[in-house]
Amino acid sequence: MVKVLYIEDTENNRILVTRRLEKQGYRVLTAELAEEGLALAAAELPDLILMDMGLPGTDGWTATRLLKADLKLRHIPVIALTAHVMQGDREKSLAAGCDEYDTKPFQFPRLLAKIEALLVSSKSRAASKA
Amino acid sequence: MNSADDDPEGQKEDTAASRAALDPIAKARHDLRNPLAHILGFSEMAMEKAQEKGFNHLKSRLEVIYRTANLMLEQINQGLDAANIEAGLSDLPALQQQLCKLCHKIIEIAQALTRKSRKLAGDMFSSDLARIIGAAQRLLELTETCLPSLGSPAAPPESHPSADT
Numbered sequence: 001m002v003k004v005l006y007i008e009d010t011e012n013n014r015i016l017v018t019r020r021l022e023k024q025g026y027r028v029l030t031a032e033l034a035e036e037g038l039a040l041a042a043a044e045l046p047d048l049i050l051m052d053m054g055l056p057g058t059d060g061w062t063a064t065r066l067l068k069a070d071l072k073l074r075h076i077p078v079i080a081l082t083a084h085v086m087q088g089d090r091e092k093s094l095a096a097g098c099d100e101y102d103t104k105p106f107q108f109p110r111l112l113a114k115i116e117a118l119l120v121s122s123k124s125r126a127a128s129k130a
Numbered sequence: 131m132n133s134a135d136d137d138p139e140g141q142k143e144d145t146a147a148s149r150a151a152l153d154p155i156a157k158a159r160h161d162l163r164n165p166l167a168h169i170l171g172f173s174e175m176a177m178e179k180a181q182e183k184g185f186n187h188l189k190s191r192l193e194v195i196y197r198t199a200n201l202m203l204e205q206i207n208q209g210l211d212a213a214n215i216e217a218g219l220s221d222l223p224a225l226q227q228q229l230c231k232l233c234h235k236i237i238e239i240a241q242a243l244t245r246k247s248r249k250l251a252g253d254m255f256s257s258d259l260a261r262i263i264g265a266a267q268r269l270l271e272l273t274e275t276c277l278p279s280l281g282s283p284a285a286p287p288e289s290h291p292s293a294d295t
Contacts, residue, residue, distance in 0.1 A: 012168040012171070106171065
């Protein structure tokens with residue numbers, strides 16, 4: 001079963017995304033804070049990470065940089081999620097190492113398509129290295 | 131006097147000043163979109179559940195909530211659009227009034243639905259409806275606090291005697 005880690009401080013968002021993804025057959029792990037999320041990523045090695053950029057304390061951009069700096073975790077695709085819609089937010093997320101970017105309010109089919117596309121490309125990258 | 135094109139530093143300052151002035155607006159837009167996203171998400175999931183279980187009346191009332199929330203999102207996107215504000219096309223007091231009215235509408239419908247759905251389906255929809263009501267109440271508070279502050283001109287900085295550094 002594909003494992004997705006969702007790092008998000010807002011409970012409602014965690015509930016909404018978890019329910020949607022579980023309905024699609026994904027196993028969803030959640031964390032409220034960046035530090036907790038990074039620890040869970042190291043322990044569980046999820047197939048993909050959804051990262052809220054506006055986390056309190058260590059924000060999503062910093063958490064992504066830390067993930068991508070870790071040799072064991074850098075291969076995990078990260079989708080940045082933000083309700084910020086300032087110009088430059090997308091570029092900032094990609095510069096931090098995110099593989100994709102999406103905005104809230106979620107259009108779940110769009111988010112799901114991005115998740116699936118990243119999982120496919122991640123799998124084929126892993127297969128070509130083997 | 132140099133033209134704007136000859137004054138790149140001036141341009142940078144203008145951009146920084148404009149961006150600083152627009153940041154409260156971007157923040158307001160961000161803050162208002164969050165609870166709206168929750169209303170949209172939970173009402174959408176409740177609609178799907180109502181459809182699956184054959185509760186057509188509940189579904190149609192949830193659709194009203196969903197459409198109302200989408201309308202509010204459009205109004206926020208337009209009313210708090212930087213270009214519209216700069217051009218003087220945004221009427222923030224009218225936006226606040228409209229958003230408050232629509233929040234109350236969502237809360238009333240969700241509360242009525244909670245009572246109705248309990249009779250028809252036990253607690254099947256209670257949690258989602260409670261979250262919709264909570265998000266709408268949160269949105270109402272934000273509408274009443276963050277929009278009025280956008281309309282008031284920034285106070286000039288107070289001059290203080292030199293402080294310890």
